[in-house]
Amino acid sequence: MLTAGVDLAAERAGTAVAVVRWSAASARVEDVILPAGDDAVLAAVRAAGKTGVDCPLGWPDAFVRYVTAHQDGAAETASGDKAWRRGLAWRHTDEIVRATVPPIVPLSVAADKIGHAALRCAHLQSRLAAEGRPVDRSGAGPVVEVYPAASLRIWGLPWNGYKGTAQLAARIELVDQLRAAAPWLDLGAFADRCVRSDHVLDAVVAALTARAAACGLTAGPAPDQLGAARREGWIALPTVALDGLMPSPG
Incomplete structure (x- = not known):
């Protein structure tokens, strides 16, 4: 099984893609792309069984309704607070x-x-739809919205303070803790790239969260939330510890 993770920015320079191959007893980071243009992102989605995208897949229903009404000159505001x-x-x-x-x-x-990254994400969704691969923004399909900080928090790992060029020591600590918590995860030649770039690190975490989603180990929308999730997007939050992503031995 292949999963992919995309840390999507508005421009290719800040966009990273990570591909993870899963076997019965281990997971291996097979490829990392940074910077990643649209074609690289789409190629990863096509190849993977599930791709976690760190970017909103849609806009709030209430926002869309209000802006549409405002455009038509019919918007009403109760308080503006x-x-x-x-x-x-x-x-x-x-x-x-x-x-x-x-x-x-x-x-x-x-x-x-x-919002700039979300506009790019909307463009990528339109390209996938044109290929006959429409994105179900609720996550019930090959693409799922993820939030690496939330996944790390749920897994008991450092979830903030590791972004930016000045936070090298924090990324070293995070990668060390990730390896300790998931000894079955082989970062291989890409370990140093996870340390050097928070974009690559987030893409790897996104690919791990995609595995959780693919295995039904994330919290999905309730029936009464499904309609909004299909329009707005739905962030997949893992419901298991990191070790739960691997099958139990025997």
Whole structure:
């Protein structure tokens, strides 16, 4: 089984792809691409059984409705206060993450710079759809939305403070702890790249989360949440420890 992880940025320079091959007793990082253009991302999705994408797959329903009404000159605002803005800025899945994995708060795809990456993600989704591979944004398909910080937090690993060129020591510690928690994971020749680039490291974590999703080991939307998840996207949160990604011996 192959899983892929994509740390998707607005531009190829900040986008990394990691491919992990799974066997009965081990997992091996088979390839890493940084920088990764659109064709490299799409090739990984085509090759993998499941791809975890670290980027919102859609926008909040309430935001879309309000902007559409505003464009038509028919938007009404009850108060315009912080609570009202929050209701437009975050998706249902973002609020689930906020409540489930504190103190993590996902970036708002409607009101933050991550919206630029989401526009690129929307373009990639349209290309996949044109190939006959439409993306189910709820995660019930070959692509699933992931959030590496949340996965790391759930797995008891350092989840913040490792981003950026100045945080080399923090990434060394995180990679060491990841290897200790998952001795079956072979980073191989790409261990140093995980240390040198938080984009590569996040792509590897995204590929691990994709494995959890592929095995039915993530929290999916409830029936009454499914419609919104298919429009807005749904962040897959692992429901097992890192060791749970490998089959039990015997």
